[in-house]
Amino acid sequence: xxxxxxxxxxxxxxxxxxxxxxxxxxxxxxxxxxxxxxxxxxxxxxxxxxxxxxxxxxxxxxxxxxxxxxxxxxxxxxxxxxxxxxxxxxxxxxxxxxxxxxxxx
Amino acid sequence: xxxxxxxxxxxxxxxxxxxxxxxxxxxxxxxxxxxxxxxxxxxxxxxxxxxxxxxxxxxxxxxxxxxxxxxxxxxxxxxxxxxxxxxxxxxxxxxxxxxxxxxxxxxxxxxxxxxxxxxxxxxxxxxxxxxxxxxxxxxxxxxxxxxxxxxxxxxxxxxxxxxxxxxxxxxxxxxxxxxxxxxxxxxxxxxxxxxxxxxxxxxxxxxxxxxxxxxxxxxxxxxxxxxxxxxxxxxxxxxxxxxxxxxxxxxxxxxxxxxxxxxxxxxxxxxxxxxxxxxxxxx
Numbered sequence: 001x002x003x004x005x006x007x008x009x010x011x012x013x014x015x016x017x018x019x020x021x022x023x024x025x026x027x028x029x030x031x032x033x034x035x036x037x038x039x040x041x042x043x044x045x046x047x048x049x050x051x052x053x054x055x056x057x058x059x060x061x062x063x064x065x066x067x068x069x070x071x072x073x074x075x076x077x078x079x080x081x082x083x084x085x086x087x088x089x090x091x092x093x094x095x096x097x098x099x100x101x102x103x104x105x
Numbered sequence: 106x107x108x109x110x111x112x113x114x115x116x117x118x119x120x121x122x123x124x125x126x127x128x129x130x131x132x133x134x135x136x137x138x139x140x141x142x143x144x145x146x147x148x149x150x151x152x153x154x155x156x157x158x159x160x161x162x163x164x165x166x167x168x169x170x171x172x173x174x175x176x177x178x179x180x181x182x183x184x185x186x187x188x189x190x191x192x193x194x195x196x197x198x199x200x201x202x203x204x205x206x207x208x209x210x211x212x213x214x215x216x217x218x219x220x221x222x223x224x225x226x227x228x229x230x231x232x233x234x235x236x237x238x239x240x241x242x243x244x245x246x247x248x249x250x251x252x253x254x255x256x257x258x259x260x261x262x263x264x265x266x267x268x269x270x271x272x273x274x275x276x277x278x279x280x281x282x283x284x285x286x287x288x289x290x291x292x293x294x295x296x297x298x299x300x301x302x303x304x305x306x307x308x309x310x311x312x313x314x315x316x317x318x319x320x321x322x323x324x325x326x327x328x329x330x331x332x333x334x335x336x337x338x339x340x341x342x343x344x345x346x347x348x349x350x351x352x353x354x355x356x357x358x359x360x361x362x363x364x365x366x367x368x369x370x371x372x373x374x375x376x377x378x379x380x381x382x383x384x385x386x387x388x
Contacts, residue, residue: 090295090297090298093293094281100122100273100282102302103285104302104335105303
């Protein structure tokens with residue numbers, strides 16, 4: 001009786017050990033990422049994209065800085081024009097035949 | 106190449122000039138803007154927004170009437186009441202109770218008592234409220250406003266000039282503009298901004314033998330008595346030019362020249378005794 005039970009335990013243990021070993025072998029723990037050429041390509045592509053993104057960000061930042069400088073200059077030009085009283089600066093007496101005439105409206 | 110269009114609106118001759126080719130669409134749109142604004146701002150049209158406001162004393166109005174009333178009230182504040190839109194009844198009392206072409210220049214009817222001028226008016230959002238008995242006339246400032254709006258439209262086609270019976274708006278380019286002085290005409294070249302002329306040499310009539318004109322002095326409610334015959338003013342836009350011309354005209358020659366110099370508003374003042382005074386840096 002005891003011998004029969006012992007054999008059953010031994011069989012169950014052997015089955016568990018067998019499937020465990022199968023799972024370990026199926027997982028290929030000895031195969032590294034470096035070994036897969038597709039992963040190597042993806043990794044290289046990622047590095048390249050990161051480098052390009054950094055370059056693009058640098059170009060965008062330079063252009064924004066240039067734009068902000070030009071915008072400041074343009075705004076100060078506009079402010080100078082609009083704050084100046086419109087007098088002799090925008091109107092002058094000329095010796096030309098008029099294109100139109102102003103009269104009492 | 107300059108394209109030109111003339112037509113009548115707002116009781117005066119309108120002239121549109123644009124330095125562009127194929128600007129027929131822009132010219133038509135600018136003309137349409139004048140007719141649209143006339144339908145809103147004329148006091149001679151029963152169905153205009155302005156007539157409804159004057160009739161009812163309050164109105165929920167469109168953006169154009171609200172804006173013009175706001176501009177007129179701001180101008181009244183700025184000029185210390187010399188420019189005042191609340192002169193409707195004074196104009197009517199003086200005989201300017203219909204479109205100018207329909208006024209009998211030698212009417213023998215007795216003069217009416219001076220009409221009321223001034224009174225409170227306010228704009229809150231789209232709501233315009235007038236005090237009892239207050240009625241507005243937006244004739245002059247309305248033309249300046251229309252000239253500016255039309256110039257905005259035309260400017261999309263190219264540098265342009267809009268002349269609304271003497272109220273001129275310019276956007277870009279260089280435009281030689283004739284100005285009447287006491288002697289030979291003068292030409293001013295304007296590249297941006299506005300120019301307007303106010304005076305009593307036109308739009309005048311007689312009533313019961315008395316010479317009257319359309320420039321009401323809000324302080325008296327009667328046609329202004331001043332030693333000036335005509336004032337031409339240059340300002341950042343046609344609306345301000347219109348206000349400045351009228352205000353300087355009412356000030357009289359000595360004060361007007363001083364005020365124009367102080368404010369840096371270029372102006373040509375023509376006096377009734379035949380003098381021409383340049384002010385505000387104009388020489």
